[in-house]
Amino acid sequence: MDLLKVTIDNQTIEVPAGTTILQAARLIGKEVAPPAMCFYTKLKTSGGYCRTCLVKVSKGSEKDPRPMPKLVASCRTTVMDGMEVQNYTSPEVVEARKGVVEFLLINHPLDCPICDQAGECHLQDLSYENGRSHSRYEFDRRTFDKIDIGDKIQLHMTRCILCYRCVKVADQLTPGRVHGVINRGDVAEISTYIQNAVDNEFSGNMVDVCPVGALTDKTFRFKSRVWFLKPFDAHRDCDKCSGKTVLWKYGKEIYRVTGRKDQWGEVDEWICNTCRYEKKAPSDWIEEGPRQIDRHSVISQNMYEAGTKFVDSPETLPKKQLS
Amino acid sequence: MNDGGAEYAKIGIGRSTVLVISASGNINNPGVYEIEMGITVDEFIFSDQYCGGITNGKRLKACVPGGSSVPILPDYLVCKTATGEDRLMTYESLSDGGFATGSMLGSGGFIVYDENQCIVRNTWNFSRFYHHESCGQCSPCREGTGWMEKVLHRLEKGMGNMGDMDLLVDVAKKIEGNTICPLGDAAAWPIAAAIRHFRHEFEYHVLHPEKVKDPKHGYREPIMPKAPSAVTA
Numbered sequence: 001m002d003l004l005k006v007t008i009d010n011q012t013i014e015v016p017a018g019t020t021i022l023q024a025a026r027l028i029g030k031e032v033a034p035p036a037m038c039f040y041t042k043l044k045t046s047g048g049y050c051r052t053c054l055v056k057v058s059k060g061s062e063k064d065p066r067p068m069p070k071l072v073a074s075c076r077t078t079v080m081d082g083m084e085v086q087n088y089t090s091p092e093v094v095e096a097r098k099g100v101v102e103f104l105l106i107n108h109p110l111d112c113p114i115c116d117q118a119g120e121c122h123l124q125d126l127s128y129e130n131g132r133s134h135s136r137y138e139f140d141r142r143t144f145d146k147i148d149i150g151d152k153i154q155l156h157m158t159r160c161i162l163c164y165r166c167v168k169v170a171d172q173l174t175p176g177r178v179h180g181v182i183n184r185g186d187v188a189e190i191s192t193y194i195q196n197a198v199d200n201e202f203s204g205n206m207v208d209v210c211p212v213g214a215l216t217d218k219t220f221r222f223k224s225r226v227w228f229l230k231p232f233d234a235h236r237d238c239d240k241c242s243g244k245t246v247l248w249k250y251g252k253e254i255y256r257v258t259g260r261k262d263q264w265g266e267v268d269e270w271i272c273n274t275c276r277y278e279k280k281a282p283s284d285w286i287e288e289g290p291r292q293i294d295r296h297s298v299i300s301q302n303m304y305e306a307g308t309k310f311v312d313s314p315e316t317l318p319k320k321q322l323s
Numbered sequence: 324m325n326d327g328g329a330e331y332a333k334i335g336i337g338r339s340t341v342l343v344i345s346a347s348g349n350i351n352n353p354g355v356y357e358i359e360m361g362i363t364v365d366e367f368i369f370s371d372q373y374c375g376g377i378t379n380g381k382r383l384k385a386c387v388p389g390g391s392s393v394p395i396l397p398d399y400l401v402c403k404t405a406t407g408e409d410r411l412m413t414y415e416s417l418s419d420g421g422f423a424t425g426s427m428l429g430s431g432g433f434i435v436y437d438e439n440q441c442i443v444r445n446t447w448n449f450s451r452f453y454h455h456e457s458c459g460q461c462s463p464c465r466e467g468t469g470w471m472e473k474v475l476h477r478l479e480k481g482m483g484n485m486g487d488m489d490l491l492v493d494v495a496k497k498i499e500g501n502t503i504c505p506l507g508d509a510a511a512w513p514i515a516a517a518i519r520h521f522r523h524e525f526e527y528h529v530l531h532p533e534k535v536k537d538p539k540h541g542y543r544e545p546i547m548p549k550a551p552s553a554v555t556a
């Protein structure tokens with residue numbers, strides 16, 4: 001197949017047709033990859049909602065070099081041959097993204113100290129790396145009551161950023177659609193059909209795809225902070241899923257089981273609820289060894305600086321990006 | 324239309340041919356008019372064939388020429404462009420001057436304001452509409468429209484502060500162009516334009532909280548647009 005050439009923040013790569021700008025940027029590396037809060041490789045039609053991945057297309061293609069008139073969502077825009085894209089090198093993009101982060105935060109409770117997601121929260125990372133340090137919002141924040149969707153998952157809608165990922169999981173991974181978005185605008189909420197339980201073998205994956213602490217594992221609720229736990233790759237013979245998971249342990253005790261996430265925070269393989277919720281004894285698992293966490297959050301302990309891009313000061317940009 | 328494409332193309336000027344305009348606001352003959360494009364805005368507002376002038380012989384204060392999402396124009400830019408030419412009812416002429424001194428013919432929702440109307444209240448009203456209409460898929464529009472509405476609400480009620488205008492302009496800028504669909508732009512433009520041309524009226528709301536508590540304060544003390552030289556485009 002013909003390869004298309006695309007240049008992102010001055011780094012060029014060749015990718016097959018149909019690749020999105022976001023995917024191409026991820027292939028180059030994290031110093032040029034835009035943050036993505038709603039796109040999820042494994043979920044069809046995901047992306048386009050959050051607008052954190054906006055980039056500037058300064059040259060459309062070799063054939064039609066005109067720049068695109070507006071910033072585009074890199075997760076939903078496919079590469080053309082000869083395209084030139086600016087991400088962190090465009091002040092316009094950096095500024096727009098700051099705006100998006102601010103919008104995502106104005107109605108967010110920021111109750112990180114009592115939020116189970118803290119430490120592995122994409123919104124924390126996003127705002128730390130791309131946001132502004134204070135809020136200009138002076139009104140009451142939108143709040144919702146917590147609800148249980150099924151006996152294993154709690155929905156804390158107040159924290160939801162409406163990325164639609166869990167909706168796609170419910171839609172694409174589980175039979176019968178009982179879960180979706182009701183209402184619209186800034187009172188839209190994730191909900192289930194007449195408070196129905198989301199009850200099937202793969203529903204637990206909604207917790208893994210949720211970038212924030214809106215959907216949390218009830219069996220892990222308030223048990224520990226994630227950064228006190230050590231992740232281990234493990235597997236078991238499972239007749240429903242691949243059985244390849246990560247065990248989060250404190251000493252010998254297994255506190256929770258999740259899917260294996262790659263450096264972009266996306267799970268490699270969906271896991272079933274039996275593996276996730278019912279197998280918490282060490283004898284249930286064959287351990288493969290400690291898991292390398294590539295993410296730059298606090299869960300990787302003292303690694304926060306390593307991958308951080310401070311958008312405000314060009315001196316601190318990774319060298320590769322400046323060259 | 325019955326006479327074929329060639330005949331149709333003769334009507335009006337250039338790209339602008341005939342259009343159905345829905346005229347509303349403080350005019351003597353509100354209604355729906357099918358106009359041949361190319362007549363002047365002045366004729367459209369003041370002739371008896373169309374809007375029939377401003378009610379009760381009042382002064383024209385402002386006009387939104389193309390539906391609530393397009394930039395509002397202050398009196399001195401309604402009938403004349405910034406370069407002093409007659410403004411015509413055409414796509415081209417109404418957008419003359421870009422967003423700095425022009426607007427758009429848009430959907431043809433033509434709204435006229437007389438001297439007593441409050442631009443802050445009107446802008447808040449528009450923002451309420453867009454806040455309500457936002458579908459909530461994408462973050463800038465979902466969160467931004469609600470935020471702008473809240474800030475405009477407090478300005479309207481005399482509880483705003485001098486930083487609010489810059490805040491609104493900045494928030495509008497961060498929505499504009501960054502959303503999935505044009506509703507974000509439509510929500511941002513009228514607010515940015517109102518502050519561009521009527522900033523002194525927003526400031527009045529901050530400085531005279533007791534006066535603006537009465538939503539009809541404009542009837543006692545009309546606030547007219549500032550002369551062109553005083554406007555920083």
Ligand code: SF4
Pocket residue numbers: 108109110111112113115116117118119121122123124159211212213214
């Ligand atoms: S979802 Fe993230 S940002 Fe929100 S309270 Fe939880 S940890 Fe904090």
Ligand code: SF4
Pocket residue numbers: 159160161162163164165166167190206209210211212214215
């Ligand atoms: S609950 Fe989580 S996954 Fe679902 S839309 Fe909200 S933030 Fe996204």
Ligand code: FES
Pocket residue numbers: 035036037038039047048049050051052053054073074075076
């Ligand atoms: S990741 Fe592209 S819009 Fe959310």
